[in-house]
Amino acid sequence: MYSNLEQIQSGSFSTVYKAWCSTLNKYVALKVIPKQKYTETGIMNEFKIMKALGTKHPNICSMIDYYEDDNNYVLVLEYCECGDLYDFLSIVKRQGSISHPALIQLDFIKIVHQLISALEYAHGLGIAHRDIKPENILLTKEGNIKLADWGHATLNRISNDFNIGTDNYRAPETFGCLNGHDTIKCDAWGVGVTLFYLMFGQCPFRNAEIPSNDGDLYDFGKGKHGKTAKCANFQQFLIDPYGFIYRYFLEPIVCIHQGRPYTAGDGKPSLYVWQDMVNIYQIFYVCRIIVDNLATIDADDRSLSRSLVLFDKVWNYNSNFNQGITAQDIKEFNADGDNNNNRTMDNASSMKSNMANASMERKQIIGKSS
Numbered sequence: 001m002y003s004n005l006e007q008i009q010s011g012s013f014s015t016v017y018k019a020w021c022s023t024l025n026k027y028v029a030l031k032v033i034p035k036q037k038y039t040e041t042g043i044m045n046e047f048k049i050m051k052a053l054g055t056k057h058p059n060i061c062s063m064i065d066y067y068e069d070d071n072n073y074v075l076v077l078e079y080c081e082c083g084d085l086y087d088f089l090s091i092v093k094r095q096g097s098i099s100h101p102a103l104i105q106l107d108f109i110k111i112v113h114q115l116i117s118a119l120e121y122a123h124g125l126g127i128a129h130r131d132i133k134p135e136n137i138l139l140t141k142e143g144n145i146k147l148a149d150w151g152h153a154t155l156n157r158i159s160n161d162f163n164i165g166t167d168n169y170r171a172p173e174t175f176g177c178l179n180g181h182d183t184i185k186c187d188a189w190g191v192g193v194t195l196f197y198l199m200f201g202q203c204p205f206r207n208a209e210i211p212s213n214d215g216d217l218y219d220f221g222k223g224k225h226g227k228t229a230k231c232a233n234f235q236q237f238l239i240d241p242y243g244f245i246y247r248y249f250l251e252p253i254v255c256i257h258q259g260r261p262y263t264a265g266d267g268k269p270s271l272y273v274w275q276d277m278v279n280i281y282q283i284f285y286v287c288r289i290i291v292d293n294l295a296t297i298d299a300d301d302r303s304l305s306r307s308l309v310l311f312d313k314v315w316n317y318n319s320n321f322n323q324g325i326t327a328q329d330i331k332e333f334n335a336d337g338d339n340n341n342n343r344t345m346d347n348a349s350s351m352k353s354n355m356a357n358a359s360m361e362r363k364q365i366i367g368k369s370s
């Protein structure tokens with residue numbers, strides 16, 4: 001029934017093949033999981049989740065069939081011709097340079113909509129994905145996405161699993177928290193970090209772990225017991241999230257657009273731009289929305305739906321002056337123009353005050369929609 005197998009990728013648990021399905025008359029993807037690598041409970045969980053997700057949502061990579069032989073479990077999935085977003089961005093990145101970033105011929109806002117729609121559908125069924133990252137977002141030839149790899153997904157809203165997912169994308173509380181963590185809120189954090197990756201080609205921190213004896217992760221900055229975050233970048237983010245994101249991601253980009261060498265910040269600027277993200281204000285606002293509504297320490301403050309309302313606002317606003325970055329934009333963005341010995345600090349503080357305004361806007365929007 002399945003022929004012409006061609007290997008696509010080998011993941012940590014599985015090998016994925018493209019195969020021709022003669023009964024359906026189309027290509028499918030076979031996710032082949034060796035029995036010695038996976039427990040029966042593990043595969044049954046993935047199978048149960050895929051069944052519950054069904055085939056209705058256009059942005060979820062659905063299961064078409066399932067079978068097993070002596071050595072392998074095999075999930076038969078919808079085939080996504082353009083692979084995953086991580087690989088896709090790596091290819092685009094290689095085509096660009098810092099001064100001439102390659103153009104991604106896809107709309108960022110469309111991908112955000114589809115990702116959040118897929119997740120909200122799953123969340124509505126009580127399913128949390130728990131491994132949101134660009135590698136698990138597949139692209140079709142029409143430029144749509146399908147969320148894949150539900151192998152870590154769970155139906156438990158509160159979990160005490162402290163070793164699930166991919167470190168760079170895991171919410172702080174998934175590293176250890178006395179009363180368990182809310183798996184759906186953790187997905188929102190994963191979306192936030194994923195969006196940073198999609199914009200800048202880099203995650204902001206290696207992990208968001210704060211070693212703590214009692215699992216109390218809500219003690220900002222220096223931990224209760226004098227402990228600090230494991231990763232230096234995350235420590236800076238804890239102390240000053242907007243300032244860190246500015247220095248890490250935005251300042252290098254501002255420097256490049258001004259034709260100055262970038263010296264501050266550790267972030268490497270992306271070597272690509274999204275076709276619908278041509279104004280530096282968009283990048284700026286998107287960062288702000290992520291910091292306030294997705295990758296925010298307090299899980300109660302994370303909301304996929306609220307962030308979508310805010311993203312839409314940015315895009316509607318920008319569609320009126322979608323003419324690229326002008327010198328004036330840069331000047332306004334860069335609080336004190338050319339005379340800027342203290343540029344990093346000033347920008348960070350102006351970004352902070354702008355972010356505070358955004359929080360007000362957020363409250364107004366919440367007020368309107370509720």
Ligand SMILES: Nc1ncnc2c1ncn2[C@@H]1O[C@H](COP(=O)(O)OP(=O)(O)OP(=O)(O)O)[C@@H](O)[C@H]1O
Pocket residue numbers: 008009010011012013014015016029031061077078079080081083084135136138148149150151
């Ligand atoms: N339906 C599909 N269509 C096209 N490519 C796919 C499909 N499913 C998976 N792939 C490719 O195979 C890769 C690995 O798949 P998947 O993440 O499901 O396996 P995994 O073993 O759980 O991987 P890991 O544990 O490393 O995340 C994906 O990143 C993607 O590039």
